[in-house]
Amino acid sequence: xxxxxxxxxxxxxxxxxxxxxxxxxxxxVRYATGYHSVLERWTQMEPFAGAIVFADPAKPVxxxxxxxxxxxxxxLNRARADACTxxxxxxxxxxxxxxxxxxxxxxxxxxxxAEDAMSVAGAxxxxxxPDVAAAITRALADHGLSxxxxxxxxxxxxxxVARQVPHTYVDALDFMMRVRVVKTQExxxxxxxxxTMADRVIAHAGSLLHEGADWNDVQAGICDFMVRNGVxxxxxxxxxxxxxxxxxxxxxxxxxxxxxxxxxxxxIVILETQGVLDGFWIDxxxxxxxxxxxxDYQRLHDILRDAFLLMADQLRPGVSTNSLPAIGYEHLKAxxxxxxxxxxxxxHGIGLMPLEIPLAYPAAGLAGVxxxxxxxxxxxxxxxxxxFGAKLGPCHxxxxxxxxxxxxxxxxxxxxxxxxxxxxxxVAEPA
Numbered sequence: 001x002x003x004x005x006x007x008x009x010x011x012x013x014x015x016x017x018x019x020x021x022x023x024x025x026x027x028x029v030r031y032a033t034g035y036h037s038v039l040e041r042w043t044q045m046e047p048f049a050g051a052i053v054f055a056d057p058a059k060p061v062x063x064x065x066x067x068x069x070x071x072x073x074x075x076l077n078r079a080r081a082d083a084c085t086x087x088x089x090x091x092x093x094x095x096x097x098x099x100x101x102x103x104x105x106x107x108x109x110x111x112x113x114a115e116d117a118m119s120v121a122g123a124x125x126x127x128x129x130p131d132v133a134a135a136i137t138r139a140l141a142d143h144g145l146s147x148x149x150x151x152x153x154x155x156x157x158x159x160x161v162a163r164q165v166p167h168t169y170v171d172a173l174d175f176m177m178r179v180r181v182v183k184t185q186e187x188x189x190x191x192x193x194x195x196t197m198a199d200r201v202i203a204h205a206g207s208l209l210h211e212g213a214d215w216n217d218v219q220a221g222i223c224d225f226m227v228r229n230g231v232x233x234x235x236x237x238x239x240x241x242x243x244x245x246x247x248x249x250x251x252x253x254x255x256x257x258x259x260x261x262x263x264x265x266x267x268i269v270i271l272e273t274q275g276v277l278d279g280f281w282i283d284x285x286x287x288x289x290x291x292x293x294x295x296d297y298q299r300l301h302d303i304l305r306d307a308f309l310l311m312a313d314q315l316r317p318g319v320s321t322n323s324l325p326a327i328g329y330e331h332l333k334a335x336x337x338x339x340x341x342x343x344x345x346x347x348h349g350i351g352l353m354p355l356e357i358p359l360a361y362p363a364a365g366l367a368g369v370x371x372x373x374x375x376x377x378x379x380x381x382x383x384x385x386x387x388f389g390a391k392l393g394p395c396h397x398x399x400x401x402x403x404x405x406x407x408x409x410x411x412x413x414x415x416x417x418x419x420x421x422x423x424x425x426x427v428a429e430p431a
Contacts, residue, residue: 002085006033006061008182020053021053022157022161023172024157025173028180031176031180033061034082035063035073035076050063061086061087063090064139066098069094073120074116092130136160137163137164140167146167150168151171151172152172174360183351183378185378190280191351194281201231206286209421210421215250219243222237223238226238232275242269250263285384287418288418288421289421290421304397305416307385308328308383316406319375320373321381343388346369348368349382350380
């Protein structure tokens, strides 16, 4: 089956002088093959799956999974024909699940899933190995990679493989970020659907806000809506910002707080809803106010919105993300906003992770903003503009854009306007 992500990976392997890359981080395995399961959400230290992509196009894209999970591949591809792509499968035992599953149950009737799993089983090569490292080792040996230059996204796997397949180890974490940050056309098409859902989620979040609403109930309502629409929330609250600090103080931009305080007229609420749909992150941010905002606060929001649009206009190939904060700062300063230095601007890639920054590790410190990176066509860039001003209160907004030859294509259609919750509780959109 055609896999444009694997084709991009192969092309970049050749450019890096790598013979292959061995992937066991769940995001990298999903990128290369589309494979994923609930087991990866256990966040175990040891991987439950792997993928091998060779620079030589004559060699197969290899998926490495527990033998008992072969049926999961069939399930993934029933949802979408190209959801999981590979040329061969290597299997290993996971605990004793695989050992137990090999016994034939005479009382179990045949099923469509069993038939589909058997068709997938036709791609299995070699014997089932005792663990994931052994399965990877066997595949590399069978395809003649002894003495090769191989990238690994997990050094322990390289160390285990080296006992039988000597090779030159290359750390592939930064490499994989550079591969993944530029999207294929298939990925961009998928993210447009993610954007449509993000618009629904932020609209639903706004519909739950009203004077007297309990903040924890608002978060639970957003989380429920997301789950019922196939979105995995970032956590039990579904949002990054906002929450009550105590009974008297509501801090709108404090990370993931909770408390029993109800919303009051004049409260500012930061709605940054985050979650995963079809493997891609929703990351949309809008500001709301309970009751009619003051003229001064409305003006502040509009100034920030205009600064945001000026920055978004510079999202194009060849432009460095490090040039954007100054654009926003200068606009706020020109409009007389107090302490324009309190404007935080971050432009980052987004996809299988909420922060994809194609810089050498560690990239999530100041380098991610101060150094920045040059945008390329087909990147997905999230532009995050957060003003932490104290006089009137905070004001935040964020959108995701696809970088095209002619500029930025917004992935979200939700208006960049202040959300005003100035009415009694509304009937929420059905799930």
